Amino acid sequence: MKVDVVIVAYGAPDDLDRCLDRVLGLDEVAGVTVVDNGDGGGAELATRRGTRALRLPSNPGFGTAVNHGAAEGDAEAILVLNPDARLDPVGLRAAIERLEVDPATAAAQGAIVNAVTGTEERSAGRELGVVHLFGRLVHARTLLRSPAVRAVSRRVPTLRDHVDRRPAAALEVETLAATAVVLRRSAFLAVGGFDPRYFLYGEDLDLCARLRASGWTLVTLPSSMAVHRSGASSRSPWDRELVWWQGTLQFARDHWHGGRRLAALLVGGAAGACLVARAPRRAGTVARALGGR
Numbered sequence: 001m002k003v004d005v006v007i008v009a010y011g012a013p014d015d016l017d018r019c020l021d022r023v024l025g026l027d028e029v030a031g032v033t034v035v036d037n038g039d040g041g042g043a044e045l046a047t048r049r050g051t052r053a054l055r056l057p058s059n060p061g062f063g064t065a066v067n068h069g070a071a072e073g074d075a076e077a078i079l080v081l082n083p084d085a086r087l088d089p090v091g092l093r094a095a096i097e098r099l100e101v102d103p104a105t106a107a108a109q110g111a112i113v114n115a116v117t118g119t120e121e122r123s124a125g126r127e128l129g130v131v132h133l134f135g136r137l138v139h140a141r142t143l144l145r146s147p148a149v150r151a152v153s154r155r156v157p158t159l160r161d162h163v164d165r166r167p168a169a170a171l172e173v174e175t176l177a178a179t180a181v182v183l184r185r186s187a188f189l190a191v192g193g194f195d196p197r198y199f200l201y202g203e204d205l206d207l208c209a210r211l212r213a214s215g216w217t218l219v220t221l222p223s224s225m226a227v228h229r230s231g232a233s234s235r236s237p238w239d240r241e242l243v244w245w246q247g248t249l250q251f252a253r254d255h256w257h258g259g260r261r262l263a264a265l266l267v268g269g270a271a272g273a274c275l276v277a278r279a280p281r282r283a284g285t286v287a288r289a290l291g292g293r
Helices: 013-023 041-048 062-070 089-101 130-137 140-145 147-153 185-190 203-213 237-255 258-278 280-290
Strands: 003-009 029-036 052-055 077-081 085-087 105-114 171-173 180-184 217-228
Touching: 003 013, 003 041, 003 062, 013 029, 013 041, 013 077, 013 085, 029 041, 029 062, 041 052, 052 062, 062 203, 077 085, 077 089, 077 185, 085 089, 089 105, 089 180, 089 217, 105 185, 105 203, 130 140, 130 237, 130 258, 180 185, 180 217, 203 217, 203 237, 237 258, 237 280, 258 280
Parallel strands: 003 029, 003 077, 029 052, 105 217
Antiparallel strands: 077 180, 085 217, 105 180, 171 217
16 A cells, blocks of 8 residues: 655655655655645745645645645555654554554554653544643643553553553554554545645544544554654744644534533633733733634
8 A cells, every 4th residue: 555645744844854855765656746825935845856836825724734745645655744743664664554454443543652751742632622722721731741640541541541552562542643653545535635724733533533433443553653843833832832823722512512612712712811821912812812703
């Protein structure tokens, strides 16, 4: 099985150059498409490196860019790869093999290792829930540095994948991050690809939910998939946090109902208040982003 690689670029040309170094020439790769949502530098670099290049200067968002890039190829699988992720060919081959041996698998991914900490990111596991939103709000992730907290978290199903992030064997999961993931093209197209309403964050949650609702399975693997330098294209931690909440609350509005949906919006409102407290002059921006308009 061959893969078409789709990389969405927004600035950070050095990251893109190193990313291309890891995929060009691999036997499994049928073609590479770089979709430039930024100033055109990524498209120029891609052209110099001999890959397909698309320019979307209006920056319609990550998912829309992937949809455009995926349409440029016709391989049986699609590797969606962040430019700040260094692909491990062993992980790519393992993901392809999973799709080959199991026709019910729509997407597969190995472990994503954070370039700064050297530990696995939470890229696969249970679907996001209200408890995860609250944890983000209160910065509970820092508590996981405590051995006692980690031991307790392993006993809580909704938190276990925050601690044990690399499975011992192939494991079906509810969601996979779009950092570096191999998608079966037929499954991706059957559900309409990424939802263009999502700008950044939440689009992979939404895609995974729709794939599962259509009867497909998602699988995480023990092999290493990529080393990720997270946030290379973000303007600032404040902007990154705002966009994360914007996409995540969009997912909650689309997929959650009743008290669960209300709880998500309340936690999101608290997150918005925290963002406004840090940047009062941008209160309007926060209201528009998190207000669901």
